[in-house]
Amino acid sequence: MLELLFLLLPIAAAYGWYMGQRSAKKDQEDISNKLSRDYVTGVNFLLSNQTDKAVDLFLDMLQKQEVENEIESRSQFEAELTLGNLFRSRGEVDRALRIHQALDRSPDYSFEQKLLAKQQLARDFMVIGFLDRAENLYIY
Secondary structure (H helix, E strand, O other): OHHHHHHHHHHHHHHHHHHHHHHHHHHHHHHHHHHHHHHHHHHHHHHOOOHHHHHHHHHHHHHHHHHHOOOOHHHHHHHHHHHHHHHHHOOOHHHHHHHHHHHHHOOOOOHHHHHHHHHHHHHHHHHHOOHHHHHHHHHO
């Protein structure tokens, strides 16, 4: 009888590990699904010209990401880039500049992502009339 218990112990441990992995994977999928739903909702707000609601939703998404720190960096980058563009379109270029500069300075993003941030930063500078700074960013 004791031998049977020792035989079943590794099987029970392996089963517990397997179930834990499945649970963690499901939690990660739930988080990414929630992000996708929020992102689509924000885009719908933009398409229906409800920019205030879209900005609030994107800000909430970014704050949740900072707290949970589990959302992949690409989706965070896209959300922050979109938020900066929203601020620029609403005339809040100073906030857009801060967001796009932070994206450009961050070491967490790829070269291509930083190029997108520089492009948006150049657009911000063009809106406020700093054409020399915008030109320098486009040349780089």
